[in-house]
Amino acid sequence: MASGATREAILNAALKIVAQGGLEAMTVSRLAEVSGASNGSIYHHFGSRGGIVGALYRESFAELVGAMLPALDERPARTVVPELAGRFLDWVVARPTRAEFVYRASVAGLIEEDGKAAFKARTMAPLVEWFDKRTACGELRPVPAWALDAVVMAPVHECARRYLAEPGAFDLKAVRPEVEHAVWAIVRP
Template sequence: MGSTGRRAVLDAALALVDEGGLGAVTISALTARSGVSNGSVYHHFGSRAGVFAVLYGESFAHCVAAMLPALDAGDAERAVRALVARYLGWVAEHPGRARFLYAAPSTADPAVKAEVFEPVARWFTARMAAGELREIPLWSLDPVVMGPAHECARRHLMGSLDLAVASDQVGDAVWAVVAPVG
């Protein structure tokens, strides 16, 4: 299986997750959907979990890459608000990948995730050191700082929230968490 077959398996996994959740992704469903052989899936991914690990790493990198330009948006407040807007925009543009990231967080390799997120962590660290942002532990960036964005993204993916309407309010909430004290 070349890169075309590998891509077909990953695309099939995304489509299956979108249609029926993680449980819909079986080796037989992947082979039927992608047109590759059972042996090829095992040879290149090792297992269903291997497919998920590759797909998670790829999707997370895609998401972070979409957010990185926000870090050059100007002062810390503008950059944080742009980061939120770019994240929510990515979720709206790539709902299948976003659903997968929310459904399969345990498939992430922490080292790969940390490496991909490193430019964002470095930016926050530098801004905190300069006093432009409140001092917060880096582990809290995802669950605490981006919490409002994640909740709105989940609601959007369930069909109950228009992210375009929520973006400014979510930006306000995230900025309130990281704005310098005093």
């Protein structure tokens, strides 16, 4: 396998293993078995199991934020903010394995904290910039940057977690309008 293909195969294997058996099931030997890569290749690309978790987390989180970014335009904030919430939920429905990984890995303490905050700040910078611009012109109430993910998107996170915890228990698309309304209610002036 080419270097890029090996790296991708290892990350895909990690997702598959986590989906089937949780984070605890993702060992280097299991990754080698599922991906077809050697142990040495795994260590070469990622340095450790933690390196794989971190790389997969960063890739998945960036993909999630990337799914939201097309909503950021010059439309009124009352239109864009609910769409951001809806796009997040759509990503969870379309990519449940990655979504579940993002939630599991972020609370399991497996992601090295060194650099995590800087990575999230860089990744979310377009969202923060858009919110800052709309706050400055009075379209949104002031919300600190740290609160965009933790507070503003809290209704989205809660519904996503419940959806992922009990697949089929409720229709995430059906609750989307209510979630979008809740997110807008948090930031409307």
